[in-house]
Amino acid sequence: MARKAVGLTQQQLGMRLGMDPNTASARMNQYEKGKHTPDYQTMKRVAVELGVPVAYFYCEDDLLAEIMCAVAKRSKEEQQELLASLTKA
Amino acid sequence: MARKAVGLTQQQLGMRLGMDPNTASARMNQYEKGKHTPDYQTMKRVAVELGVPVAYFYCEDDLLAEIMCAVAKRSKEEQQELLASLTKA
DNA sequence: AAGTGTACTAAGGATAACTTAGTTTTCAAG
DNA sequence: CTTGAAAACTAAGTTATCCTTAGTACACTT
Numbered sequence: 001m002a003r004k005a006v007g008l009t010q011q012q013l014g015m016r017l018g019m020d021p022n023t024a025s026a027r028m029n030q031y032e033k034g035k036h037t038p039d040y041q042t043m044k045r046v047a048v049e050l051g052v053p054v055a056y057f058y059c060e061d062d063l064l065a066e067i068m069c070a071v072a073k074r075s076k077e078e079q080q081e082l083l084a085s086l087t088k089a
Numbered sequence: 090m091a092r093k094a095v096g097l098t099q100q101q102l103g104m105r106l107g108m109d110p111n112t113a114s115a116r117m118n119q120y121e122k123g124k125h126t127p128d129y130q131t132m133k134r135v136a137v138e139l140g141v142p143v144a145y146f147y148c149e150d151d152l153l154a155e156i157m158c159a160v161a162k163r164s165k166e167e168q169q170e171l172l173a174s175l176t177k178a
Numbered sequence: 179a180a181g182t183g184t185a186c187t188a189a190g191g192a193t194a195a196c197t198t199a200g201t202t203t204t205c206a207a208g
Numbered sequence: 209c210t211t212g213a214a215a216a217c218t219a220a221g222t223t224a225t226c227c228t229t230a231g232t233a234c235a236c237t238t
Contacts, residue, residue, distance in 0.1 A: 098183085098184060098185085099184075099185070099186090100184080100185095114184080114185075114186085115186080115187080118184095118185060118186055118187085119186090119187085121185095121186095122185095122186075122187090124186095124187085128194090
């Protein structure tokens with residue numbers, strides 16, 4: 001979903017991460033289909049490329065993932081306020 | 090730091106994750122020292138054992154990590170409301 | 179100084195990822 | 209509908225990484 005939102009093919013995304021064009025397609029597909037797991041450095045580059053916090057990919061449920069994306073877009077000040085309101089009540 | 094806060098040795102934590110007692114010490118040490126990286130299933134069990142969402146370990150900055158912990162403790166209904174308020178304005 | 183518990187490490191066997199070489203699916207144009 | 213090309217996807221072998229073994233090093237108490 002995050003990849004398509006940016007309008008990239010699996011191969012294109014892989015190439016932007018620095019993968020060999022010959023292997024980018026297979027590798028990215030294996031990741032998306034859950035056949036294999038990328039290492040953390042690769043995951044971080046994916047996050048940067050797609051404009052989401054890397055933790056997005058490790059969220060258990062979609063709701064928490066969406067919230068995190070929304071929170072990450074806010075300023076540090078707004079995040080501080082949010083944290084305060086969450087820990088208070 | 091998180092492990093010691095709970096008062097567990099490397100071996101004890103590993104055993105609580107379901108590791109063989111004979112290998113728990115070496116494996117956990119390799120993870121903590123950064124020699125090797127645990128797979129995602131193991132990481133999830135660590136999260137459960139330490140009482141944080143697994144994405145917590147993948148947060149780039151501490152503020153986002155804290156917010157996520159606080160959000161994860163709220164009900165699904167409250168999370169829905171939060172997401173709505175974040176995506177609205 | 180010795181004993182005990184904890185932390186840590188090298189090396190080889192076990193396991194999972196990466197590369198290769200494709201096939202299958204999707205979808206727009208004719 | 210059929211074709212063609214782009215995109216998605218996959219099996220199998222090679223390569224890279226982790227897990228296990230076996231043990232050493234460190235910290236702390238007696």
